[in-house]
Amino acid sequence: MNASAGSANERALLAQRLQDALTALESGDEAGWRREIDALAASRTQPMMAGLGRLARELGQALGELPTLPSEAGELTDACARLDHVVEMTEKATHRTLDLAEECRGLTAHLHAGELPADEQAQVLERIRHNLTEIALTQSYQDLTGQIIRRVVGIVRRVHEGFGALGLPPPENESRDGLAGPAVTGLDRHAVSQNDADDLLSDLGL
Amino acid sequence: MRILIVDDFSTMRRIVKNLLGDLGFTNTAEAEDGHAALALLNSQPFDFVVTDWNMPVMTGIELLKAIRADARLKTLPVLMVTAEAKREQIIEAAQAGVNGYIIKPFTAQTLQEKLGKIFERLGASA
Numbered sequence: 001m002n003a004s005a006g007s008a009n010e011r012a013l014l015a016q017r018l019q020d021a022l023t024a025l026e027s028g029d030e031a032g033w034r035r036e037i038d039a040l041a042a043s044r045t046q047p048m049m050a051g052l053g054r055l056a057r058e059l060g061q062a063l064g065e066l067p068t069l070p071s072e073a074g075e076l077t078d079a080c081a082r083l084d085h086v087v088e089m090t091e092k093a094t095h096r097t098l099d100l101a102e103e104c105r106g107l108t109a110h111l112h113a114g115e116l117p118a119d120e121q122a123q124v125l126e127r128i129r130h131n132l133t134e135i136a137l138t139q140s141y142q143d144l145t146g147q148i149i150r151r152v153v154g155i156v157r158r159v160h161e162g163f164g165a166l167g168l169p170p171p172e173n174e175s176r177d178g179l180a181g182p183a184v185t186g187l188d189r190h191a192v193s194q195n196d197a198d199d200l201l202s203d204l205g206l
Numbered sequence: 207m208r209i210l211i212v213d214d215f216s217t218m219r220r221i222v223k224n225l226l227g228d229l230g231f232t233n234t235a236e237a238e239d240g241h242a243a244l245a246l247l248n249s250q251p252f253d254f255v256v257t258d259w260n261m262p263v264m265t266g267i268e269l270l271k272a273i274r275a276d277a278r279l280k281t282l283p284v285l286m287v288t289a290e291a292k293r294e295q296i297i298e299a300a301q302a303g304v305n306g307y308i309i310k311p312f313t314a315q316t317l318q319e320k321l322g323k324i325f326e327r328l329g330a331s332a
Contacts, residue, residue: 094217102224179260182289182310191291194309194316200293201307204300 014040055162059155076159079152086145093141100131100138107131208233208250212243212257212269213287218310222256222287225314229321240264244272247279259288259295267302274303283324287312 017036024032059076107124110116116124183191192200209231213219219236226234235250237243241264243257255273259266266286273279285306286299296307305327306320 091215091217095220098217098220098224179265179290180292180295181260183291188291190293192293192296192309193291194312196293197291197296197307197309200296201300204297206300206305206307 014043017043051162051165055159058158058162076155079155082148082152086148089141089145093138096138097135100135104128104131207231207253208235209254209256210235210237210243210246210252212237212240212255212261212266214238214258214261218258222317225317226256228314229318240266240269240272243269247273247282252282255282255284256287257284259286259290259299267299270299270302270304283328285320285324287317 017040021033021036021040024030024036107128111121111124180188180191209226211219211222211226211234213222213236216238219238223234223236226232235246235252237246239261240257243255244264246252247255255269257266257269264272266288270284270286273282273284283305284303285308286304287308287310288295289310291309299307305324308316308320
């Protein structure tokens with residue numbers, strides 16, 4: 001059935017209900033007109049209830065699918081906890097990388113001094129090579145945090161679409177503190193580059 | 207030259223500290239927000255401040271304004287290193303008396319250039 005035939009059908013059904021309700025009212029059939037009015041009201045609220053139910057179910061499922069989630073169905077607070085975990089993971093990985101990089105810098109200074117016997121030089125080079133491998137491995141946080149972020153993006157998108165389907169517009173997005181944060185190419189049109197900033201500052205006498 | 211590095215992310219403080227170290231500035235201290243920075247500035251001598259903008263408790267722009275409003279600290283050079291990249295914000299920082307403005311992510315070269323420019327200007331005015 002195509003959309004216009006469907007809506008024509010709905011209109012006919014609606015007209016029939018209204019007609020029946022009117023007939024029942026005029027003939028003093030109180031139970032009859034109440035039944036028709038209730039049916040009309042139900043036909044209006046059912047899609048919304050179904051939409052809310054689907055949204056709640058999808059949210060529960062989406063959160064339930066996430067790795068290391070407690071088995072009870074979570075809510076959006078759980079998505080927040082996951083993002084906090086991402087912050088923690090990226091912080092840890094960055095510190096690990098910086099530790100290794102700092103050690104390598106120290107080692108190169110050691111080599112640079114040129115006072116090491118050949119076998120110790122080989123050891124230092126091996127240590128640097130090992131650290132570089134470790135640095136590469138540490139980057140695997142990107143895979144894990146990427147997966148978590150994608151899941152949360154999915155949750156946010158489904159909630160957004162769910163609200164859309166219910167005809168409830170999401171609240172206007174106002175920046176909480178007036179700060180824009182890191183600019184994202186293609187999304188933040190008001191962000192300037194370092195060069196633009198330099199020009200602007202030199203215009204201001206800096 | 208003693209430099210105070212202010213950022214709420216410990217990783218960024220470390221990165222800035224390393225870059226400054228490479229440029230020969232090894233005498234640094236760290237603070238995690240403007241409030242902690244002010245406490246340090248009021249208890250120890252510093253010659254330079256590198257600060258983020260968006261931090262909890264007290265932001266970098268509030269720190270800058272507090273420094274400029276303090277008779278003892280007002281001439282302290284402040285370099286803003288921030289992800290905030292709107293024209294209005296850069297203008298606000300300039301009007302508040304910032305000495306340099308670097309947008310994250312940045313390179314070691316940018317940091318070196320801006321520091322050089324600030325010292326050059328300070329040297330000329332001294």
